[in-house]
Amino acid sequence: MSRMRTALPGVLVAIALAAGAAWFFSTHERKQETVKLPPRGEATYNPLYALKLALRAQGQVVASRQRLDVVEMALRPGDTVVLLGDPRTVTPTQWDDLFAFVDAGGHLVLRLPGWQKGVNPAGDLAEWLPIQPLLLPARCLSLRMPGQPDHVEFCRAPRFRLADDARPLAAWRNDQGLHAYARFAQGRGTVDLAGSLEMLDNRSLRDVPHQVFARQLLAPGWGAGRYHLVYAADMPPLWRWLLDRAWMALLPLALALLGWLWMRSQRFGPLLASPPAARRSLLEHVQASGEHLLRYGRFGTLHAAMRDAVLDRLRRRDPLAAALEGDARAALVAQRTGLGVREVRAALDTRPPRDKREFRERIARLIDLRTRL
Incomplete structure (x- = not known):
């Protein structure tokens, strides 16, 4: 009888645990859920970060940088340079170095600057490439690929016309003869000019048609040398970044600062007289x-x-x-x-x-x- 009394609490605990486990497994179901996390690190400021990882996954040698520095890049024949930023920021000396690199057997990928009324979007590129300036942006171009939904590209990008003596190796144009993309032979190398390179950024590269276009765009230097991805980091001013990201910390600090200044400021006409100071003589x-x-x-x-x-x-x-x-x-x-x-x-x-x-x-x-x- 005494043994049964001693074992009874353990039996009750085991029964309770078994009942709880049965209730849990009967009312809960295990599921796997994928949560998209916000970008961190280099992915927050490098728009070509996904392209960089994709090229490395294909066994290519890739180097990305924020600013164009031809001397530090040490370009060689077979290398590919992708300039994502505005070409109007490139100096004449840098243009000379870049096209000398192309003449030696390199591959250069450029884009036209954003269209502005009364401004030649081709800029100084018309002096190096057989193109003519264009004053108005054109309508979108359709991109159709088997097994993929239809895409429209270059919707807000400027267009360019080819010069009469131009012989592009590849081109993409609309019915009016306005080109959104063209590849030119330059010496022993090639130059790719597009109205926009948005299809290469981190968000657009998720789509399969954009991946195919990026592969064709970078084909001349595939396996021949290094890829230099030059991007211009679109970082907002510090005050704008603090206003967007740190307002939850700045607001209490600003209120505390105002309160401290109010306490330390001079008081004019107090409602009550100041109490007499304690004397310790x-x-x-x-x-x-x-x-x-x-x-x-x-x-x-x-x-x-x-x-x-x-x-x-x-x-x-x-x-x-x-x-x-x-x-x-x-x-x-x-x-x-x-x-x-x-x-x-x-x-x-x-x-x-x-x-x-x-x-x-x-x-x-x-x-x-x-x-x-």
Whole structure:
């Protein structure tokens, strides 16, 4: 019977656990869910980060940089340079270096600058490539691929016309002869010019048609050399970034700063007068204590305190006289101070004063004696 009582709690616990497990597995179902996380690190500021990873996954050598630096890039024949930024930011010296690299066997991928009214979108590119300037953007171009939904591309991108003597290796144009893309032979290399390179950025590269276009765009340098991806980081100003990202921390700090400034600022016309400052003068406390004792007739206490102060000074100035008593001490003190023996004896008398008049006289004698010591 005792063994059954000992094992009963364990059996109840096991039954409860089994019932809980049965309820959990009968009411819950295990599912796998994919959550898209926001980009982090280089993916937040490099629009060609996905292209960089894709090329490396294909075994290509890739280097990405924010600014164009031809000397540091050490370009060689067979390399490919992709300029995602506005070509108007390229200096004439850099153009000379880039097209010299193309003449030696390199591959250059460019885009036209954004269209602006009254501005030649081709810029200085018309001096290097057989194209003509265009003043208006054209309609979108259709991109159809088997097994993929229809796409429209280059919707907001400028177009260009080819010069009469141009012989492009590949081209993409509409019915009016306006080109959105063309590949030109330049020396021993090639130059690809597109109205826009949006199909190469991180978001657009998710689509299969954009991946195919990127593969064809980068085909001349495939496996021949390195790929140099040059992007212009589109970072907003610091104040704009703080306003968009850090306002939840800046708002409490701004309120705290305003409160601190309000507390420290000068007050004009307060509603209540400032409380009197606390006084800690020891002399005031001693004087107040003496006036209190004098008011209630404690003459003996005040006289004894003054007499003790005189004797303390006497011990420091003349220990021999302080050690004596009676007439002997009065004689030595009188000799030292120049007072009469009778006056010294009356001043050091231990009897308490009887009234205020006697109290004042005896205190005056003690003060005079203390001064002469």
